[in-house]
Amino acid sequence: MSDHDEHATMPLKSYYWVWGWLFVLSVCSYIVDISPIPQMLQWILITFFMIAKAALIMAVFMHMQWERLSLVTMVLVPPGALLFALFVFGFEGLHIETVRETFFVNEFFSRTEGR
């Protein structure tokens, strides 16, 4: 237990600072969502605010910035596989959507309209 006492030296002010920033970033992402700006810009900003919030929580609240690199890499490197899956399933999902649009939806509509 004595190993961890150096963590406790973070001043109280820093906690409120992180807490406040989490509030501000949440409000920002909410405002972006309801304001009439291009969809692509919305998605980019929302993702940016999301990553910023996640980084703040992990680094400060979960004490990641005080951990040794071996623990940090143990947690952060394996989820990279999820990023790979994101691209794989992303391409596949778009492909399936195209297939459905081409061979099912239009055919279905033309058939029902023909009746």
Added chain:
Amino acid sequence: MAESASQETPPPGFTGMISDWSSDQTTFKGAGWGKPMMWLFILSDIFIFGVFLLGYMSARLATPDPWPDAAEVFALTMFGVQVPLLLIAIMTFILISSSGTMALAVKYGYERNRKICGRLILATATLGAIFVGMQVFEWTILIMDGVRPWANPWGASQFGATFFLITGFHGTHVTIGVIALLYMYRKVMRGDLDDGRPGAITGRKGRWEMVEILGLYWHFVDLVWVFIFAFFYLW
């Protein structure tokens, strides 16, 4: 044990990481065993939630039907005005606040301040319980609107399935966290962590590190909500 691991100070940074992983003994130096175990659990949970969100993405991309607009689906009418995502926004702030109180509880735990630490844990549990209550309210509204795992009135039928799965799984995590927090509140207030009194479930002696380990779990629940909030409600 942590004592033997901290006898020599291991080098920091990248060199330290290489020597940690190749040291042929305790890899996570100076961290005891409880904290790396909780991190490993969190890593596995990251994959569970990650796969759920990937499944949601696949379903949403692959359907030719329009996806229901979350801003409209989750809107609440307040004083005659339709406010989009109002309930979700309040839930987000409550969960962030609970994360803040938990971080402070861990801080006061390190300072061996039993009373304040206990009260902050109780405040965290209360905020978590309010969050679950609001989620129950949200589910009730949607179910009364006719949302089912297989159908909904607005568009792609996969919407209900992914919604109930993802928010339900997250809500379960919050509920388990609230129960664990109430249990930890009792331990802290009774002085179990100071006296090293054996726990009722595992029989392990009470340590102040337990507060930090539970805090890791609670912050992770908040972390998952950050991603659900962005991907499910805002995208």
